[in-house]
Amino acid sequence: MRFIRFLVALCLSLPAPALAQALPKLPTASPSASASADAPEIAAQPAPDEDARLAARIRAIFDEIPALKGTGVRVAAGVVTLTGQVPDEKTIQQAEAIATRLNGVVTVQNRLERNLDVEKNLNPALSGVTGRINGFLRALPLLGVAIAVAVVVGMLGYALARQSRLWERVTPNPFLAGLVATAIRFVFVVAGIVLALDIVGATAMLGAVLGGAGVLGLAVGLAVRDSIDNYFSSLMLSVRQPFRANDNVKIDSHEGRVLRLTSRATLLLTPDGNHLRIPNATVFKAVITNFTTNPQRRFAFDYAIDHEADPCRAQAVALETLRNLDWVLDEPKPGAEIADISGSVQVLRFNGWIDQTRADFGKSRTRAMEAVRKALREAGFVAESPEYRIHLDHEPPQSSAPKSAGQATVDAEDVAPDHHMDRMVHAERGADVEGKDLLDSRRPTE
Known part of the structure; x- marks a missing residue:
């Protein structure tokens, strides 16, 4: 503590100059020094003819520039x-920039003014227009x-694109051939424009044009994305071929005969004879059932019998009846099963297979149901309703028909396919009202 007091007293007893020399000097930042750090140093004693030399040099430069010729220059x-x-x-900014660049110039006082004379300003403008x-x-x-x-170059591209037979041989279908032809035309037209711009020396313009076209294409693509989706769906359907012309198909809940596949929609002929147009984007995403691809098709129907009846005997009678029908195939064999035994009845389900090239599905199913119902009624199996019934008598229900199992015979010609829909489809396709069909019978279906 005494040592600290001694140091303080010693510092106070020293004179101010000695104290200033004893303390360390701290660096200080000077705004003017930092501002002029990058500026060239000004000579303390310039050469005797420095000002005249600078003035002559600046005037010589200005005399070579028409807009600055005759400008007053004074150096002091x-x-x-x-x-x-x-x-x-x-021009005012150009003159000041030129004068500043000379070595030995301290600063520039720019007192140049713009000449607002009509003739002086009009003549250069007219000269520029005339020059252009x-x-x-x-x-x-x-x-x-x-x-x-x-x-x-563009005409060459169009000539190549018109070779439709060549592109149809290269591509799998006419739609893709048209797409290739369009791409060839586009490529040749763009190449012709690029060559023309290169000849006139304006290739720099091409980048701006392509950039603007890209932005415009993005905006248009977002605006018509549904149409683009439908376009690419048409392309995929034409390549994958999920059905043929005149195929009986079911697209989601829509059923009909396929008339044609166009670049926009799939056209069906409904059983009512109406035209049904489905957008290809919907067809591509839909669940498609094709009833024509496999000629063998199975039909099924239910028959309810009394709860106390023998289901095995009823199945045997029905299967024997189905096997005796000419249009029912032996392989695969007809089948029978108990679909439901809850409630007051037993529900039996029967099925059989047909060849759709020789028998109509709807007619075959109807005739089979009639034959099985007749045979079961003759065997004593009366069709029952699934609702509960109250019997006032205790006697079992009697069938008015004899209980012997009869053999149902139905003429096979009654189930022959009806070709009126085929004739309608053929007539519609022959009219060619929708343009080129994208379906190709030579290509395999998916």
Whole structure:
């Protein structure tokens, strides 16, 4: 503690200059020093003819520039003063920039003013327009050559695109052939434009044009994305071929005969004879059932018998009846099963297979149901309703028909396919009202 008091007393007893020398000097930042750190140093004693040399040099430069010719230049102690009138603000900035770049110039006082005289400002503008017109006239032959080259290249692309037979051989279907032809035309047209711009020396414009086209294409694509989706769905359907013409198909809940596949929609002929147009985007995403691809098709129907009846005997009678029908195939064999035994009845389910090339599905199912019902009724199995019934008598229900199992015989011609729908489809396709059909019978279906 005494040592600290001794040091404080010693510092207070020293004079101010000695104290200032004893303390360490701290670095300080000077705004003016930092501002002028990058500026060139000013000579303390310039050369005797420095100002005249700078003035002569600046005047010589200005005399070579038409807009600065005749501008007043005065140099004193390295300070350049510019006076006079110039055509525009750009020239004023140019004069100051030139004077500043000379070595030995301390600063520039720019007192140049823009000349607002009508004649002085109108003549350069008219001269510029005249010069552009003359330049355009001189470039007309080169421009004509560039246009001719672009037209020739584009016509070559169109000539190649018209070779429809060639592209149909290369591609799997007409729709894809048309797409290839369109792509060829586009490529040749763009190549012709690029060559024309290269000839006239304006290739830099191509980047701006392509950039603008890209932005415009993105905006248009977002606006018509549903149409684009339908377009690509048409392409995929034409390549994958999920059905043939005149196939009986079910697309989601819509059923009918396929008339044609166009670039926009799939056209069906409904059983009522109406035209049903489904967008290809919907068809591509839908669940498609094709009833024509496999000629063998199974039909099924239910028959309810009394709860106390023997289901095995009823199945035997029904299966024997189905096997005796001419249009029911032996392989696969007809089948029978108990579908439900809850409630007051037993529900039996019977099925059989037919060849759709020889028998109509609807007719076959109807005739089979009639034959089985007749045989079961003759065997004593009366069709029952699934509702509960109250019997006032205790006697079992009697069948009015004899209980012997009869053999049902139905003429096979009654189930022959009806070809009126085939004739309607053939007539519709022959009319060719929808343009080219994208379905190709030579290609395999998916």
